[in-house]
Structures are given as structure tokens and as C-alpha cells.
Amino acid sequence: MNVNMGVSSFSNHSVEDVVAAGMAIGPVHHVMQLYSMKDRKTEEGIIRRAEAAGCKAIFLTADSPVLGVRYNEWRNGFQPSPGLGYPMLNRSPEDIAQQSHDDGFNSFNSDSHSWAKEISWLRSVTNMEIWIKGVLTPEDVELAVEYKCDGVVISNHGGRQLDETPATIDALPPCAQAARGRIRIHVDGGIRSGVDIFKALALGAECCWVGRPALWGLAVCLPFSCLSSCEHN
Numbered sequence: 001m002n003v004n005m006g007v008s009s010f011s012n013h014s015v016e017d018v019v020a021a022g023m024a025i026g027p028v029h030h031v032m033q034l035y036s037m038k039d040r041k042t043e044e045g046i047i048r049r050a051e052a053a054g055c056k057a058i059f060l061t062a063d064s065p066v067l068g069v070r071y072n073e074w075r076n077g078f079q080p081s082p083g084l085g086y087p088m089l090n091r092s093p094e095d096i097a098q099q100s101h102d103d104g105f106n107s108f109n110s111d112s113h114s115w116a117k118e119i120s121w122l123r124s125v126t127n128m129e130i131w132i133k134g135v136l137t138p139e140d141v142e143l144a145v146e147y148k149c150d151g152v153v154i155s156n157h158g159g160r161q162l163d164e165t166p167a168t169i170d171a172l173p174p175c176a177q178a179a180r181g182r183i184r185i186h187v188d189g190g191i192r193s194g195v196d197i198f199k200a201l202a203l204g205a206e207c208c209w210v211g212r213p214a215l216w217g218l219a220v221c222l223p224f225s226c227l228s229s230c231e232h233n
């Protein structure tokens, strides 16, 4: 099916385990999602583990220097289920139970990132491809070209970061036009069927990513349903 897998820095399973599970079902390209972090040693540790596990690229998420205001999560007192930690951040379940989700997120992530600072640092520590996830404007596509990034993911974080962001399917065409073939373009957000994928490819994306459909498939019937949610939609 040519499915790729992106591993979050906040994943509840390690990149080593996720890559092993992916490779057990077929050739899967893995990428490591990264945030700009306050502690470069933690950030570099994630990069080294991703390289050793065989990830091809870093997806640097640019849209979350701080966590968005998430009323539902506040109302529900969102926390990962007991027993789940953040192994890529070396945080045990007990560690993360001691902080709210927002405080935990904001304690790791740098709120002062910039193109110049982040890209040159990443280039100095890894040969993996560098993609910027969370681009929504032609201006940012131009900057990604200028900073010699390998690709951009047109994404609004599934609409979970800021209210009122443009839909990615609307942001895609001007971004693809600005790219003029100089940089690779992927998209995510609201991709729910083959027709959605067709539209995204027609509007200039090379590839689509999905977030929630995989989780819904897993929640309903574990891995079989997840695969079937990819195959049938």
C-alpha cells in the first residue's frame, strides 16, 4: 500500500519499537517528528535514536512553539492513560502524571524558534532529510526553499493548535504554486477517503498523511481495522 509512518516525539512507544513493528508488516518509510526543544541534548538524543532506527527524515513541527488553547482537553483534564510514558523524552508514566498535559508539553518545547536557528542547528547534527510540518502560506514555502529544506507538510495540526486556521486543502494550491517544483510538498488534515487523496494530489501534493483515522481504526478493532480503514476509504 506504500504507507509511511511518522513517529511523534511524544509517542507512547519508542521509535525503535514502532520501526520494528512497521518493518514486520512490509517496507515502510519512517520519519521522526520533532519539536524545537529547550534542551538541545534531549532533541539530539531523539535525532540519534531516529537515525539508528532507520528513519529517513526529521519532520520539524513549526506550528506549536506553545500548545494551543484546547478547551476540550482542559475540560476533560486530558492525560495519557495510566501506564503510558513518553519514551523518546525519557519520561515515565509516573513522571508525566505529576504535570498537566499543557505544562508537560510547554516544559519541553522552545517558544523562541526561528528558521535561521533551527535549520542550521539540525543540519549541523544530522544528515537526515529536514522537512517542515505546519506550513500554510506561500511565504513559508519560500523560506523553506531558501533554507534548503527537503520538503514541507501543508498542515494545521489537524485544526488542533489554533482555531480559525485555513483548511489545508485551501492552503495547498497557493503553496504548491509557490514551490514551483523546487521543494517537495505533502499535506495532512481531514484526509478521509481516496477521493480526498485524489483531490490533494490534483492540487499539487505528492503524498497525503492521516492522523485520526488510524487512531479510530485502532480504537475500534486494533490493527486489522486500521489497515482496513486505509484500504476501504
Ligand SMILES: Cc1cc2nc3c(=O)[nH]c(=O)nc-3n(C[C@H](O)[C@H](O)[C@H](O)COP(=O)(O)O)c2cc1C
Pocket (backbone or CB within 6 Å): 008, 009, 010, 033, 061, 133, 155, 156, 157, 158, 159, 160, 188, 189, 190, 191, 209, 210, 211, 212, 213
Ligand atoms: C492525538 C493526536 C496527537 C498528535 N500529536 C502530534 C504531535 O505530537 N506532533 C505533531 O506534529 N502533530 C501531532 N498531531 C497532528 C497530526 O500529526 C496531524 O497533523 C493531524 O492529525 C492531521 O489531521 P487528521 O487527524 O485530520 O488526519 C496529533 C494529532 C492527534 C489527533
